[in-house]
Amino acid sequence: MSVATLPVIDxxxxxxxxxxxxxxxxxxxEAFLRDELxxxxxxxxxxxxxxxxxxxxxxxxxxxxxxxPEHLWTIRMPYRTSSAGSLSDAQLVIDALGCQxxxxxxxxxxxxxxxxxxxxxxxxxxxxxxxxxxIVLFDQxxxxxxxxxxxxxxxxxxxxxxxxxxxxxxxxxxxxxxFKTQVWALARYLGVPPSIVxxxxxxxxxxxxxxxxxxxxxxxxxxxxxSLMLLGYDDARTxxxxxxxxxxxxxxxxxxxxxxxxxxxxxxxxxxxxINEFYLxxxxx
Amino acid sequence: xxxxxxxxxxxxxxxxxxxxxLGDVFAQLAAEEKPYDLIxxxxxxxxxxxxxxAVYELAxxxxxxxxxxxxxxxxxxxxxxxxxxxxxxxxxxxxxxxYHNSAMYLQITPERHEVxxxxxxxxxxxxxxxxxxxxxxxxxxxxxxxxxFGRMALLICEDMWHALMPTIAAIKGARALIVPSASPGxxxxxxxxxxxxxxxxxxxxxxxAVEHGVFIFYAGLAGFEGGKGMTGSSRAVDPRxxxxxxxxxxxxxxxxxxxxxGEVDLARASLPLLGDLGAVLPDLLLDDELLPALARxxx
Numbered sequence: 310m311s312v313a314t315l316p317v318i319d320x321x322x323x324x325x326x327x328x329x330x331x332x333x334x335x336x337x338x339e340a341f342l343r344d345e346l347x348x349x350x351x352x353x354x355x356x357x358x359x360x361x362x363x364x365x366x367x368x369x370x371x372x373x374x375x376x377x378p379e380h381l382w383t384i385r386m387p388y389r390t391s392s393a394g395s396l397s398d399a400q401l402v403i404d405a406l407g408c409q410x411x412x413x414x415x416x417x418x419x420x421x422x423x424x425x426x427x428x429x430x431x432x433x434x435x436x437x438x439x440x441x442x443x444i445v446l447f448d449q450x451x452x453x454x455x456x457x458x459x460x461x462x463x464x465x466x467x468x469x470x471x472x473x474x475x476x477x478x479x480x481x482x483x484x485x486x487x488f489k490t491q492v493w494a495l496a497r498y499l500g501v502p503p504s505i506v507x508x509x510x511x512x513x514x515x516x517x518x519x520x521x522x523x524x525x526x527x528x529x530x531x532x533x534x535x536s537l538m539l540l541g542y543d544d545a546r547t548x549x550x551x552x553x554x555x556x557x558x559x560x561x562x563x564x565x566x567x568x569x570x571x572x573x574x575x576x577x578x579x580x581x582x583x584i585n586e587f588y589l590x591x592x593x594x
Numbered sequence: 595x596x597x598x599x600x601x602x603x604x605x606x607x608x609x610x611x612x613x614x615x616l617g618d619v620f621a622q623l624a625a626e627e628k629p630y631d632l633i634x635x636x637x638x639x640x641x642x643x644x645x646x647x648a649v650y651e652l653a654x655x656x657x658x659x660x661x662x663x664x665x666x667x668x669x670x671x672x673x674x675x676x677x678x679x680x681x682x683x684x685x686x687x688x689x690x691x692x693y694h695n696s697a698m699y700l701q702i703t704p705e706r707h708e709v710x711x712x713x714x715x716x717x718x719x720x721x722x723x724x725x726x727x728x729x730x731x732x733x734x735x736x737x738x739x740x741x742x743f744g745r746m747a748l749l750i751c752e753d754m755w756h757a758l759m760p761t762i763a764a765i766k767g768a769r770a771l772i773v774p775s776a777s778p779g780x781x782x783x784x785x786x787x788x789x790x791x792x793x794x795x796x797x798x799x800x801x802x803a804v805e806h807g808v809f810i811f812y813a814g815l816a817g818f819e820g821g822k823g824m825t826g827s828s829r830a831v832d833p834r835x836x837x838x839x840x841x842x843x844x845x846x847x848x849x850x851x852x853x854x855x856g857e858v859d860l861a862r863a864s865l866p867l868l869g870d871l872g873a874v875l876p877d878l879l880l881d882d883e884l885l886p887a888l889a890r891x892x893x
Contacts, residue, residue, distance in 0.1 A: 328783060333784045344817060588647065594607050
């Protein structure tokens, strides 16, 4: 008598997914932008600094869908060493959306200060450029009766890969809870020009700079490690899911070393009414 | 019973403006020829949900709010003022300096109004994005209460997530669960094109209605609060678990439904799970391992 062999059904491993429903996400973020700008603040227009990269392109596409392209002001802010490709890629976004556009060269403003600090290293120069762009965006917003919209994604926020009180300063940010790889997926769904989605991401503060070169890890790996870390997986469990100990350590070190960048300044507490310690009011109150 | 579930979006902290908007809803409902019997609003409907310390500035005494709502109904629904109407609404309650996340069931008649029941939220979410127990005290008792349409219970948001709560409400005789809620949407993987948090609510409401043979009237707060988008997703579910109407996650709207409470008897006759539970639950509760297991510190 033969013994029947029962079919075996393998269970899928329990791992957090980074796959997103792009239509659902876009709809949600458009509603968020309309609610924050038009309904809550009574502001019809947005100002977005276009770098030529994917984050600002996606932000611009979302703003155009939420507010209408006539209510989107895109500002290109090249420095004299910025790559020509950044300007032309940003132009692709402007052409695709038919939005308002302006180019404001920040070389004069940046160099005006740097002439007093000729020995500033590339990191300081990059921070000065980022903070100068912040000044331009806020001033243009004031002039245009619009709100500056942030473009920082969750990956760079977690890794601290941004200039404090510059890239992170706009009061409204639609992408800050999306990992970089999720921003790429959303970009493809929204129809962001492929040359922008497919190129190596770069802060374009120095020649031949790339994010992944600066960070020492690919975004695909960083996002997967970060998503596990945020859910409480320890390093051993993360390594067991296919990453090297060095990769996991690198990501954890960057996150652990930059918690301060995700907060307002540390203020000495002296009373029972210290702001944000005892006196607690929500941002929309 | 003619039911309205109002998916309402308050302006944060602007109580008078929100009462005026609620009055507009009353006026809209009163303009229909057939009068409404029960109007359900979400959790924290007149203030918004995330208030932090501002809750102490904005909480209502139950009697004051009941008076305002009755007055508003009489002013804004004059054509229906000779008919009684019931209103269920979530609000932050100031009970003499003790603060609760509460919901009231209010009956308004031509001559007077009566607070039929106040439920104080028992499960105050205090994790992740939630911080209720930092500011509020929890309710201590879950009661069912009689209305002119039958016995009901109020469960506020997380109250509904613990299977024991609707179970106790049903055992205490509730034939309908009114669930005012404020649910910040999250989870964009998008199975079925819905946020994960919305999908979980759907499954929960369906399963609970089926298990106990109860109607569920779920009213979700709408709008974004500091980046957190409240999923309205209001819903009326019948005692067999069928969704009678559902609202989208985004935006404001009114669900209108005609409710026949005889459906409860029919559903329970064909699936007598509540009766089975009544027979078995004493054995489960009298199990002498249960309380020691709850009291024991886990190793």
